[in-house]
Amino acid sequence: MKLYFSPSACSLAQHISLREAGLSFDLEKVDLASKKTASGRDYWAINPKGYVPALELEDGSVLTENQAISQYVADQRPDARLAPAYGTMERYRLQEWLGYVGTELHKTIGALFDRGLGEAQKAAILERIDRRLALVDEALAGKSYLMGSDFSVADAYLFTVVRWTSFFQMELSKFPNLSAFMARVGERPAVKAALEAEKA
Ligand SMILES: N[C@@H](CCC(=O)N[C@@H](CS)C(=O)NCC(=O)O)C(=O)O
Structure with missing residues (x-):
């Protein structure tokens, strides 16, 4: 998994959650002004919404939106108790x-x-x-x-x-x-x- 983030932006929430969950992940910084990632890629091509956070999953697909990514991360490690079980x-x-x-x-x-x-x-x-x-x-x-x-x-x-x-x-x-x-x-x-x- 790779989290696209900008320092101190809202993507910090999912960054914290990934660490709290004990998941292994990569980080790539995004320059929100130029929409370029640290490795020089065009961020629009990664996330057509142009904003952070975006989480690239193991299959290469990209999940966006704070609320969706937060819950996805929590559900990868139910034992970390970062979210109550679905349906409750x-x-x-x-x-x-x-x-x-x-x-x-x-x-x-x-x-x-x-x-x-x-x-x-x-x-x-x-x-x-x-x-x-x-x-x-x-x-x-x-x-x-x-x-x-x-x-x-x-x-x-x-x-x-x-x-x-x-x-x-x-x-x-x-x-x-x-x-x-x-x-x-x-x-x-x-x-x-x-x-x-x-x-x-
Ligand atoms: N609806 C989005 C909003 C994300 C958002 O507001 N991201 C800000 C940083 S906190 C951003 O990247 N802004 C740059 C831009 O919109 O160009 C979500 O909840 O994930």
């Missing part, structure tokens, strides 16, 4: 979180990277992010992770997109459970290894 109510709960992180957080926090934003637009986005994060903070009360005591692929995704708030000097201390979650996840060996590898 708990699995739908995980998908509920993946959907929330993907559509309500990833795309809202990610919008701040747009340099063309006016002050009013930025303030409206920041207010929306605050409301979305407050819900996560409440949900994490008394829990180590979104699903309870087991770290899941949804946690890897949440950690990845909430980490971007530091690029915008957003204060997370008003969300004590979320702040503790970020520190807890940041201490996981697989997370440290993924961050280190993306820096290299």
